[in-house]
């Protein structure tokens with residue numbers, strides 16, 4: 001009898017979290033890592049929001065509450081959505097979730113039968129693709145082209161729509177590319193959907209970066225296009241706008257109350273409710289005029305960093321990078337770097353167990369040998385990503401840190417001998433338990449440096465891997 005149900009083999013993950021243990025290892029072994037892998041603003045939650053959380057705790061507002069979300073917060077969300085998008089939603093259409101993430105997978109559970117097709121942007125937030133096979137639906141990536149600054153053409157979308165299409169994810173400004181859709185693209189996209197899709201097909205519009213938008217652009221939602229309100233789920237949250245990723249408050253506005261109530265039932269089944277003290281503070285975030293200035297300051301900082309780092313990254317030979325219109329990421333194409341380092345051929349020569357993709361190898365090489373953490377293309381959708389070599393850099397760090405990060409990436413992009421050494425040793429493939437065991441042993445001998453011992457270990461464990469049966473290596477590596 002298997003321990004785990006088969007469906008567990010059909011779910012993926014978010015690499016931004018998975019890379020954490022590698023960073024810890026490198027920091028224990030070598031030195032501090034420049035972390036450009038994280039998707040969270042490097043700002044504090046604005047003071048007035050923090051004060052409201054504390055005030056609510058002192059009021060003992062720490063008990064179960066409405067599983068759909070506090071009515072007062074749902075009213076505030078509705079007001080803001082209606083004001084900014086010209087809609088007429090009501091609070092009963094709103095459901096509050098623990099973050100922007102849960103409604104992504106729940107939407108697939110609610111709307112998709114096995115065999116239904118889900119269209120989603122690729123590169124895109126990994127959770128869109130991750131869940132699709134878990135619910136036995138079929139992933140249909142909508143490939144965002146670098147040449148179109150990571151948007152898509154209405155024809156491209158039209159070609160993907162079939163009678164089995166059930167859900168279409170859109171995300172502007174986009175993670176990981178920072179791409180933003182203009183009015184014309186949103187209208188053309190809506191036209192295709194209205195003409196080609198059954199009225200029960202839902203558009204899940206992930207608008208979590210709506211407030212982080214540059215170059216004096218005005219944010220536009222597909223829900224504002226006539227007749228789209230009835231088909232669009234507007235998803236948003238407080239993690240990015242208010243630098244409050246640990247608060248875990250997100251929401252979705254559904255086309256009908258009936259749909260919202262189905263999600264409320266899932267909330268009851270999964271987590272009962274979202275902490276009420278945080279919900280009250282989320283309401284404060286929406287209603288207190290101080291929020292506007294705090295968000296403006298953060299966005300201006302991101303824009304200044306975007307301007308600088310975009311120029312600097314484009315100066316690295318072998319890298320081309322589009323200018324993002326929003327969010328806080330850069331998504332450079334590193335094909336030239338992979339070619340300059342001979343990484344594509346070197347990757348082909350690796351054993352099956354060591355293969356992944358050239359940009360993943362570069363990601364790990366940059367981390368282990370140059371102490372800078374970024375993410376590769378496949379961290380943002382795997383299907384159809386072969387042969388595309390990109391990195392995602394978060395600009396949610398101080399300017400000096402970002403500049404040092406770019407300097408390290410440049411050094412990595414020129415470090416042929418370092419790459420060959422890395423490929424021989426592959427420290428990133430050392431199973432966690434071997435690493436932990438040797439650290440413990442090395443630490444117990446005085447006068448023994450854990451770091452140098454570990455460095456010698458790389459070679460040893462690499463050779464050890466050759467002795468172990470491949471399935472065992474995989475099992476241990478993933479534990």
Ligand SMILES: Cc1ncc(COP(=O)(O)O)c(C=O)c1O
Nearest residue numbers: 039099100101125175208237239
């Ligand atoms: C596009 C997108 N949607 C949703 C989320 C999830 O946000 P939260 O942290 O509020 O769950 C993220 C987080 O990175 C994101 O980038």
